[in-house]
Amino acid sequence: MARTLSMKDAINEAIDQEMGRDPTVIMMGEDIVGGAGSPGEEDAWGGVLGVTKGLFAKYPNQMIDTPLSESAYVGAAVGAATCGLRPIAELMFVDFLGVCLDQVFNQAAKFRYMFGGKAETPVVIRAMCGAGFRAAAQHSQMLTPIVTHIPGLKVVCPSNAYDTKGLLIQSIRDNDPVIFLEHKNLYASECDVPEEPYAIPFGEANVVREGGDVTIVTYGLMVQYSLTAAETLKKEGIEVEVIDLRTLSPIDMDTVIESVEETGRLVCVDEAHPRCSIAADVSASVARDAFKALKAPIEMVTAPHSPVPFSPALEDLYIPSPEKIAAAVRKTMEA
């Protein structure tokens, strides 16, 4: 019987299997060994939400608990990557990227280019992202557009446990810096995940639902919300195709264009802010490359251009909902 695994456990298993396969895979981060309420190292909790639980006991020489200094250990991870290790640096929340951004966008992202292709930086920077966790404005952002904007970085934001394991293994084996963003509200979501290791190539979108009327392009948690909307719309006779981009850099625009050429309608759903977002990027590409196929103006469903509110009522309003997604789809059908 196929085995189901949560996204959180899929992350753990991917790191576990890669550390076992390759001793140059190391991990650095705050509390990745210990963690809140941890009685001792051997049975420690393993990070904010227990993602790395058990790994220290298994790989004591590959797990490095760091001081609260993202700029130091992310820099160390980038440097170690150029010297032959394959480090995974964990930022508890992607919101903390600000304090180590030079190491990421000015150093890691530039080495291959500036050293004439002679330097490789196989580093993975993992971080939780996304709203809905009642964690306020500094722990809830969807910063995918910021990292996607930088050439030299690969950006992954999976929507389910199967993709998470395969894409994280690919990220660790990849010879370029990868920003791997995990939506915290997906950690508990489960699906069938093979026990054996496997890698999913970058730049391959997944058509998670087929439909002929409207194309929704999205990623991360919004894939589930879009599928919920698609289910509602089916009852109204609207068949929605849902495309999960899976990796934002590289991005699989071929799959998007092919779909829009069939449906003629596009709704881009993005949990990031609307300006310079993934939704805006995909909309622009489709407007340029498939304009003649469009039967209606492109719709975008995004968070507003505001910080993530701490008020639960406002936070719920902030996050794009299945209802808002369904409304946008209906609008393209009416045009």
Add this chain to the structure above:
Amino acid sequence: MSDQIIPILMPKWGLSMRVGTLAAWHVEEGTDISPSDEIMDVETDKIANVVEAADGGLLRRCVGRAGEVYPVRALLGVMAPSSVSDAEVDAYVAAFEMPEIEEDEDTGPSYEFAELEIGKIRYTERSRDGVPVVLIHGFGGDLDNWLFNIDALAEKAPVYALDLPGHGQSVKAVANPSLETMVSAVIQLMDHLKLEKAHLVGHSMGGLVAAQTGISNPKRVASLSLICSAGLGDEINAEYIDGFVFAANRKELKPKLKHLFADESLVNRSMVDDLLKYKRLDGVQTFLEALKDNMFGDGKQAANVIAGLEALECPQQVIWGEADAVIPQAHANGITGATVTVVAGAGHMVQMEESSRVNECLKELL
């Protein structure tokens, strides 16, 4: 309650099936159904297939509605002779306990794993008394290729189906991906399960494996059923084999899989996804390339077992899909003395496309 009432239930195809959609009825209330009549279309997220009646009778009630989703073993229809009153039929329907959607993975048969010399081998088992049947899938396949056959055959004999080394959920690190390795895996599993003798049924490359297992171990084989089998001629569709091995994504893989079926619409996204998931497991790509080179290098079949089969004394039959686009149907007639059945309207995956016809043939030899 009249024992003349025969229920029509939602079938269970494979271990992962929980629910199915009753896509369409082919019969209506008042139809006199004969066994093996096509009565309805059922779809799962994996596959769509037509359901044939196991028993005959007068269809009194269509309980299931077309387009609706039902759990496995849900009551979809009721057959009963006209001597049974409407009230009795209604009472039967009212009293029928609709099954819950199975959540508990421990119910019913499950997959098993055997730790053999060659490594971990996955198999599934339907036990009962008698000489067992061992089902051997083809190149790139797995035991779920026998989705529509296992339970039907289990009505007559114990049934085992395995994932060959390098396939499905069996061991992927295989030192020498060759015919000998595959044969040795079958024998090791038979030893492990204490199966002295078995009816070997093989599809495609699995047919070759079954045949070679019998030729090398004549005392272990009760009969041989070779379905669209390799090993009976030179030709093989190299475009399919190479395409399958080297396809790196869904777009490349899907058109290749269409070679497998007479009805190309059976290649749905779930089938493509499952195969892609298999191909992406660590070790599979290397394994498939090596196995292809050993078995079908230069676009031709390396092994021919016709002489060995003609010297082997056990009942043998060959079953072929008339529209097989992978291995030519003409290969069906190679073995002197073997029974040959060519099934119309089916391609290479004849055991899936025309399962009841194939099941009939297989049961003949049990």
